[in-house]
Amino acid sequence: MIRNAYLLSVDYEGNSKAARLKFFDPERQEIFFMIDWTGHRPYLLTDAPPERIKEILGQNLMSRVHSITSVNKFNVLEDRNVVLTKVEAKDPLAIGGSPNNIRETLKSEGYRVWEANIKYYNCYIYDTGLEPGALYLIKGPNEVELSCKFEAEDQQIIELLSGGKEELEFAKRLIPLLRQPAPKLKILALDIEVASPRGMIARSKDAKWPIISVSLSGNDGLKQVHLLKRGRPPEKSKTHLGASIIVHEREEELIKEIFNIISSYPLILTFNGDDFDLPYLAERAKELGIKSNIIKKERDKVTVETGIHIDLYKLFRNSSIRVYIFNNAYIGATLDEIAEALLNERKIEVDKSNIPDLPPEQLAEYSFQDAYLTLKLGTIDNNSLIRLLFVFSRISKLTIEDVARYGISKWISNMIFYEYRRRGWLIPNPEEIQAIRGRETFTKATIEGKKYKGALVLEPVPGPHFNVSVLDFASMYPSIIGTWRISFETINCPHEDCRTNRPVEDLPHWVCRKGLGIIPDLIKTIRDLRVRWYKRIEKDPTKSPTERDWYGAVQRGLKVLLNASYGVFGYENFPLYSPPTAEMITAIGRKAIMASIEEAEKEGLRVIYGDTDSLFVENAPKEKIEELCKKIHEKLGIELELDKVYRYVILSELKKNYLGVLEDGSVEIKGLLGKKRNIPAFVRRAFEDVISILKDVRDEKDLENAKQEIFAVIRGWCDKLERGEFSLQEVAFEVMLTKPTDGYVKTTPQHVKAAMMLERRKGIRIQPGAVISFVKTKDKNGVKPVEFAKKEDLDLDKYLEIMETTFGQLLGALGTSFREVMSGVKRGSLLDYF
DNA sequence: GCGGACTGCTTACCT
DNA sequence: ACAGGTAAGCAGTCCGCG
Numbered sequence: 125m126i127r128n129a130y131l132l133s134v135d136y137e138g139n140s141k142a143a144r145l146k147f148f149d150p151e152r153q154e155i156f157f158m159i160d161w162t163g164h165r166p167y168l169l170t171d172a173p174p175e176r177i178k179e180i181l182g183q184n185l186m187s188r189v190h191s192i193t194s195v196n197k198f199n200v201l202e203d204r205n206v207v208l209t210k211v212e213a214k215d216p217l218a219i220g221g222s223p224n225n226i227r228e229t230l231k232s233e234g235y236r237v238w239e240a241n242i243k244y245y246n247c248y249i250y251d252t253g254l255e256p257g258a259l260y261l262i263k264g265p266n267e268v269e270l271s272c273k274f275e276a277e278d279q280q281i282i283e284l285l286s287g288g289k290e291e292l293e294f295a296k297r298l299i300p301l302l303r304q305p306a307p308k309l310k311i312l313a314l315d316i317e318v319a320s321p322r323g324m325i326a327r328s329k330d331a332k333w334p335i336i337s338v339s340l341s342g343n344d345g346l347k348q349v350h351l352l353k354r355g356r357p358p359e360k361s362k363t364h365l366g367a368s369i370i371v372h373e374r375e376e377e378l379i380k381e382i383f384n385i386i387s388s389y390p391l392i393l394t395f396n397g398d399d400f401d402l403p404y405l406a407e408r409a410k411e412l413g414i415k416s417n418i419i420k421k422e423r424d425k426v427t428v429e430t431g432i433h434i435d436l437y438k439l440f441r442n443s444s445i446r447v448y449i450f451n452n453a454y455i456g457a458t459l460d461e462i463a464e465a466l467l468n469e470r471k472i473e474v475d476k477s478n479i480p481d482l483p484p485e486q487l488a489e490y491s492f493q494d495a496y497l498t499l500k501l502g503t504i505d506n507n508s509l510i511r512l513l514f515v516f517s518r519i520s521k522l523t524i525e526d527v528a529r530y531g532i533s534k535w536i537s538n539m540i541f542y543e544y545r546r547r548g549w550l551i552p553n554p555e556e557i558q559a560i561r562g563r564e565t566f567t568k569a570t571i572e573g574k575k576y577k578g579a580l581v582l583e584p585v586p587g588p589h590f591n592v593s594v595l596d597f598a599s600m601y602p603s604i605i606g607t608w609r610i611s612f613e614t615i616n617c618p619h620e621d622c623r624t625n626r627p628v629e630d631l632p633h634w635v636c637r638k639g640l641g642i643i644p645d646l647i648k649t650i651r652d653l654r655v656r657w658y659k660r661i662e663k664d665p666t667k668s669p670t671e672r673d674w675y676g677a678v679q680r681g682l683k684v685l686l687n688a689s690y691g692v693f694g695y696e697n698f699p700l701y702s703p704p705t706a707e708m709i710t711a712i713g714r715k716a717i718m719a720s721i722e723e724a725e726k727e728g729l730r731v732i733y734g735d736t737d738s739l740f741v742e743n744a745p746k747e748k749i750e751e752l753c754k755k756i757h758e759k760l761g762i763e764l765e766l767d768k769v770y771r772y773v774i775l776s777e778l779k780k781n782y783l784g785v786l787e788d789g790s791v792e793i794k795g796l797l798g799k800k801r802n803i804p805a806f807v808r809r810a811f812e813d814v815i816s817i818l819k820d821v822r823d824e825k826d827l828e829n830a831k832q833e834i835f836a837v838i839r840g841w842c843d844k845l846e847r848g849e850f851s852l853q854e855v856a857f858e859v860m861l862t863k864p865t866d867g868y869v870k871t872t873p874q875h876v877k878a879a880m881m882l883e884r885r886k887g888i889r890i891q892p893g894a895v896i897s898f899v900k901t902k903d904k905n906g907v908k909p910v911e912f913a914k915k916e917d918l919d920l921d922k923y924l925e926i927m928e929t930t931f932g933q934l935l936g937a938l939g940t941s942f943r944e945v946m947s948g949v950k951r952g953s954l955l956d957y958f
Numbered sequence: 959g960c961g962g963a964c965t966g967c968t969t970a971c972c973t
Numbered sequence: 974a975c976a977g978g979t980a981a982g983c984a985g986t987c988c989g990c991g
Contacts, residue, residue: 455970601976794972797980
């Protein structure tokens with residue numbers, strides 16, 4: 125049977141002792157497997173001679189060895205070919221997983237080993253050249269072929285690139301992969317509730333208590349709550365969201381039914397299902413004697429045999445996803461906070477310590493809401509997350525399941541490892557990179573405790589500025605990596621004649637000029653493809669909305685990769701960690717921005733601010749800007765471009781703090797206190813009120829008038845505060861708890877005090893990631909959780925102080941101050957503090 | 959014993 | 974668990990002050 129199917133995942137199958145490919149057939153909405161047919165085996169590389177292996181490993185380990193051969197590899201750190209011994213094993217655990225293993229035995233004998241820490245299924249993907257996430261044509265039991273190939277029309281994309289052979293070859297593989305949209309999948313969200321006694325937290329390790337409810341919400345319209353019969357039957361047959369309430373006499377029956385339904389969906393979504401829902405289900409099933417292997421617990425994930433499982437808790441916690449995909453719209457990592465921020469919906473409020481004692485209808489409502497929210501989050505924005513996972517999987521070569529669980533450094537290192545294996549390059553060990561290419565840095569960071577100097581931030585010229593052009597280096601660090609060819613491969617290379625190639629005079633590091641390395645090619649290709657092609661076709665009106673959605677995901681996905689491509693080199697746990705590389709990249713960045721300022725000033729342009737890769741230029745004629753960009757490109761080889769023109773900008777005296785109004789009246793606020801989400805909603809609303817006045821300002825005269833209006837509005841809000849015209853909720857500060865309350869040993873910040881009061885009074889533990897709402901009070905403690913406070917507890921002076929600092933940033937830039945604005949106002953007793 | 963100057967911790971932001 | 978740079982508010986400490 126010939127069919128099309130997406131490769132979703134690869135794992136190791138213990139019975140057949142081989143890799144197993146998990147495919148998804150979109151037409152039948154069905155998962156199927158193929159066991160490796162190539163005879164591939166796990167292995168490591170070592171410098172121990174082949175003839176000595178037997179003796180070193182001993183009889184016991186040798187029985188687990190499949191073969192010993194010699195292989196040629198290219199060692200990039202020393203720029204030479206090497207011959208190494210490849211030890212193939214009969215099972216992956218023999219390499220490095222079991223107590224007595226080949227890796228450690230070789231090391232203890234003083235030999236070096238390489239590529240022994242890579243998970244077997246990833247190793248398999250590298251060697252077979254499989255493309256996770258891609259669509260395949262399944263031609264027979266031993267024959268699969270990529271459905272999407274490089275086509276004649278793709279040549280036009282290649283023309284946009286200017287690289288060498290390697291770069292084009294990489295692009296030719298990537299382009300077809302990024303053309304194929306993500307499949308439509310039947311999706312099921314699942315959530316369970318457990319009869320844990322009051323105050324006890326159910327854990328999946330010892331699934332002591334019965335499962336009392338399982339809620340299911342599918343994108344095909346399935347809505348069910350399965351309840352275990354306890355006491356009286358529910359009075360309703362449906363929840364208010366329309367989920368059928370189904371009661372089971374026995375827990376076995378319930379679990380069996382759930383397994384049945386799960387198995388008909390290729391994608392299962394949970395919120396924290398890796399740590400709780402799925403392992404708990406599996407453990408209960410085992411305890412009740414249900415024979416099923418549908419849920420498989422692995423080291424750092426729980427998978428579903430009949431599909432794939434994505435734990436949205438892990439996915440939403442991924443900071444690349446949070447920052448670049450959701451623009452920091454949520455901070456906490458709880459279902460309630462994310463749902464509130466992204467969907468404007470909340471969990472149903474119940475007494476958390478008492479869920480098992482809820483009446484059955486209420487339990488059903490509460491439980492179903494969680495499954496409902498999980499499905500909604502997982503399919504948000506017309507399945508944009510699923511699309512992104514496919515994009516990331518195809519670029520990083522990680523399985524969909526791993527992409528959804530690991531962070532950006534893993535995505536990047538896996539992509540690089542794949543390319544290394546493909547070319548027969550030896551993947552170096554971290555300690556060798558540092559020993560051979562250096563680990564020392566020579567610049568001093570501004571922030572104490574950091575390893576090297578970062579970006580440059582210019583001192584702003586405070587005050588209002590009209591007609592401000594913002595120039596920036598598009599993807600500055602990736603451009604530097606590509607143009608100067610900076611990576612762990614090229615920094616401090618072994619060639620004597622490259623030592624004079626020092627892009628930054630005050631750093632002793634040199635850079636290879638012989639074209640060594642592939643990372644600069646990969647980054648440059650991704651960068652050029654994004655800015656020259658995918659960003660354009662995302663906006664192409666001749667494309668269908670579906671296609672534009674897809675290319676939007678591609679474009680954003682590439683951006684996420686690029687944004688982290690410099691940072692990983694400065695990250696200790698990145699397998700290709702190289703402090704000199706990171707230090708060189710930021711140093712070139714500083715040099716580029718300095719050169720641009722110099723050039724701009726030479727042209728008679730006035731630079732009023734700049735941060736890292738941007739320049740704010742006041743009143744610059746268009747021709748002069750074009751001239752400047754051209755000159756900089758010629759001089760430095762990276763592209764400086766006009767990003768936007770502000771009708772006017774108000775710079776505060778602080779760095780990273782300003783307000784800009786674009787020609788269309790839209791306001792961009794950066795860093796100002798009024799924008800921070802931890803300040804009370806009351807203050808934020810007052811701030812927004814003021815901002816709305818600034819929208820319509822076109823010239824200095826307007827600004828003068830607006831100022832008077834602003835003063836009046838600020839006074840108005842202070843009056844409101846004084847008269848108590850607000851709800852408690854509106855004056856609550858909202859600050860995230862980043863660790864458990866007992867983890868704060870050095871100081872006890874206010875939000876922690878409030879959290880501790882909540883814990884004491886309610887007898888619960890507050891989890892990291894929860895956002896604490898508290899108000900400032902006059903009592904000794906100074907704070908109270910909003911739910912325990914009364915209006916008369918409030919310390920209004922504190923609230924006036926925050927109004928002062930919030931508006932002070934703006935007022936200072938407008939040549940006045942909060943005090944001045946408030947003077948002449950008739951004050952009640954509360955304002956006597958002025 | 960108390961307040962001001964200071965440092966360090968914590969959180970949230972910018973690029 | 975990608976990096977460094979900037980800002981704010983508070984907790985805690987030290988020191989001077991009869």
